[in-house]
Amino acid sequence: MSQAPDWLNQLINPNVIALTPYQSARRLFSGGQDWLNANESPFTHDYELDQSNFNRYPSCQPSAVLSGYAAYAGLEESNLLITRGADEGIEVLIRTFCQPGKDSILICPPTYGMYAISAQTCDVKVTNVPLKDDFQLDVDAIKAESNEPKLVFLCSPNNPTGTVLEVSDIKQVLAHFSGKALVVLDEAYIEFTDTQGWAEQLAEHPNLVILRTLSKGFALAGLRCGFTLASRDIIQALLKVIAPYPVPEPVAQIAAQALSKEGIARLRNDVSYLNQAKIQLAKRIASFPNCTLVGSDKANFILFRTPEKQAIMDFLVSHGMLIRDQSKQLNLENCLRVSIGNEEQNARLIQLLTDYFTQRGCDK
Numbered sequence: 550m551s552q553a554p555d556w557l558n559q560l561i562n563p564n565v566i567a568l569t570p571y572q573s574a575r576r577l578f579s580g581g582q583d584w585l586n587a588n589e590s591p592f593t594h595d596y597e598l599d600q601s602n603f604n605r606y607p608s609c610q611p612s613a614v615l616s617g618y619a620a621y622a623g624l625e626e627s628n629l630l631i632t633r634g635a636d637e638g639i640e641v642l643i644r645t646f647c648q649p650g651k652d653s654i655l656i657c658p659p660t661y662g663m664y665a666i667s668a669q670t671c672d673v674k675v676t677n678v679p680l681k682d683d684f685q686l687d688v689d690a691i692k693a694e695s696n697e698p699k700l701v702f703l704c705s706p707n708n709p710t711g712t713v714l715e716v717s718d719i720k721q722v723l724a725h726f727s728g729k730a731l732v733v734l735d736e737a738y739i740e741f742t743d744t745q746g747w748a749e750q751l752a753e754h755p756n757l758v759i760l761r762t763l764s765k766g767f768a769l770a771g772l773r774c775g776f777t778l779a780s781r782d783i784i785q786a787l788l789k790v791i792a793p794y795p796v797p798e799p800v801a802q803i804a805a806q807a808l809s810k811e812g813i814a815r816l817r818n819d820v821s822y823l824n825q826a827k828i829q830l831a832k833r834i835a836s837f838p839n840c841t842l843v844g845s846d847k848a849n850f851i852l853f854r855t856p857e858k859q860a861i862m863d864f865l866v867s868h869g870m871l872i873r874d875q876s877k878q879l880n881l882e883n884c885l886r887v888s889i890g891n892e893e894q895n896a897r898l899i900q901l902l903t904d905y906f907t908q909r910g911c912d913k
């Protein structure tokens with residue numbers, strides 16, 4: 550990256566100077582043919598566009614999308630905010646509830662990277678309370694935390710560990726922060742579990758916020774469409790901060806189709822394939838020398854540990870197979886994450902790993 554001139558560095562906010570941009574899968578590798586590094590769906594579906602309104606600004610919160618997602622999640626439309634991916638939900642929450650230079654958020658690493666990055670871009674402090682060895686919440690440590698966070702980010706199923714948080718732990722955290730902080734439960738991978746998630750419990754817990762997305766199970770990462778689920782009062786506060794036209798008209802049209810009866814049937818079909826393929830893939834990966842599965846498999850990816858992670862990464866990349874190095878995350882030394890692909894991609898991954906271990910066996 551080129552160095553900005555001095556005068557510009559004087560102008561850029563100090564908290565922004567200190568930042569390194571999110572190392573998204575797309576930024577790390579632009580080549581390759583098999584993309585098993587960003588937890589994207591391997592499937593694509595067809596949608597129709599009506600262009601007759603493209604000359605008009607879109608509705609701030611298009612009603613067909615609101616009604617579709619409300620029906621899908623079992624909520625009222627007043628409990629929903631449509632955002633530019635769940636990532637925008639994270640940012641709007643921080644901008645609505647945290648004062649720059651003063652407030653903090655609490656996160657439980659290893660977890661999704663965007664909570665900390667969004668906080669840092671807003672000059673909001675980040676308190677880390679690591680997950681325990683079994684990747685469950687350290688509830689006592691969370692309760693003992695003296696920095697009073699405004700937002701507590703929990704991720705279940707968690708990226709990149711694939712683990713689901715204990716219901717009783719989440720309840721304790723909600724109770725502890727009742728009246729003091731919002732607990733933001735990121736359910737980006739909820740479609741891959743056999744539960745409905747926490748949407749039904751919103752009314753019971755006024756400080757609960759849930760993040761959802763069309764990027765993972767719904768196979769629409771390119772669409773940039775996510776949802777924040779919360780009490781009507783919280784949604785009203787967020788609506789003051791979000792951009793006036795956050796949902797482009799083509800996005801609204803496609804999202805509404807994805808949330809139709811047929812769209813949801815397709816989603817169920819995709820997820821059921823991916824969940825079965827995941828079990829097969831996990832078995833195969835665990836059968837390679839010194840490869841140990843880490844965490845759980847409740848989302849659309851597998852995490853595993855191998856002392857040869859660098860050599861394996863390099864070998865796969867040189868063959869156009871992209872997976873994700875998670876080894877810099879807390880307690881995930883030597884861990885690699887593989888998103889579940891289609892039949893061909895999964896088979897190619899196993900073939901390449903087989904080739905790698907055969908070749909290395911001969912070399913040694």
Ligand SMILES: *Cc1c(COP(=O)(O)O)cnc(C)c1O
Nearest residue numbers: 634635636661708737762764775
């Ligand atoms: C992918 C992901 C998101 C982001 O979803 P978008 O809707 O694509 O912005 C949020 N949280 C977690 C845990 C994710 O893995």
